[in-house]
Amino acid sequence: MSKIDYxxxxxxxxxxxxxxxLIHAQxxxxxDGTHFYITFKTRAQGVVLPDFLRIxxxxxxxxxxxxxxxxxHVSDKEFGVQLTFDGRPFFIRVPFSxxxxxxxxxxxxxxxxxxxxxxxxxNDMELxxxxxxxxxxxxxxxxxxxxxxxxxxx
Numbered sequence: 355m356s357k358i359d360y361x362x363x364x365x366x367x368x369x370x371x372x373x374x375x376l377i378h379a380q381x382x383x384x385x386d387g388t389h390f391y392i393t394f395k396t397r398a399q400g401v402v403l404p405d406f407l408r409i410x411x412x413x414x415x416x417x418x419x420x421x422x423x424x425x426x427h428v429s430d431k432e433f434g435v436q437l438t439f440d441g442r443p444f445f446i447r448v449p450f451s452x453x454x455x456x457x458x459x460x461x462x463x464x465x466x467x468x469x470x471x472x473x474x475x476x477n478d479m480e481l482x483x484x485x486x487x488x489x490x491x492x493x494x495x496x497x498x499x500x501x502x503x504x505x506x507x508x
Contacts, residue, residue, distance in 0.1 A: 361468055368465050369450040375458070376428045379419065389420035391457040398452030400432065404444045414454055417446070 375390070384390075393416040394401065396408050407415065417437060419426070424436040425445070434447040457464045 365467050368467065369453060371465065372453065372456045373428060373430075373433075373450060375456075376426065376433050380426045380428050384420065387460040388458060389418060389460060391455070391459065392417050392419065392448070392453070393455040394448045394452040395454060398449065400447070400449040401452050402434070402445070402447035404439070404446075407439060407444075407446075416455075 372392075379388075379390070393414055396403055396411050396413060396415050403415075417435075419435065422438055424443070426435045427433065431451075432447055432449040434445060436443050436445045438444075453467045455464065455466050
């Protein structure tokens with residue numbers, strides 16, 4: 355019998371709170387001093403981010419939704435928004451699975467998430483941050499090199 359992963363259940367429930375807050379902002383806008391600080395893993399699978407931002411923020415990044423954002427779109431699994439960086443507009447997309455933290459300082463509200471080890475973003479020039487160059491990731495499987503050596507000697 356497998357154990358219940360309460361942390362994952364809790365993270366999923368709390369991500370639905372973030373989703374509903376973003377939907378509210380999408381439909382009604384942000385008013386009364388409301389603003390969101392959203393921190394996410396920049397190398398999580400599904401994150402769409404300009405390369406210069408991924409280089410500048412190789413692990414995590416915090417965006418602020420307050421005054422100058424456009425085209426906020428929220429779906430069941432992710433949100434996308436157009437933000438201005440260095441005077442130019444860029445569209446970013448963040449899956450809810452990449453969230454690390456969500457804050458609304460106007461009402462002293464904060465949620466923290468515990469993302470599990472994630473695959474790297476779709477760019478073969480990048481390594482997942484939980485792996486160091488030269489290390490061998492543990493995949494739970496042992497492979498004997500003898501099988502490969504026999505082929506070489508034949």
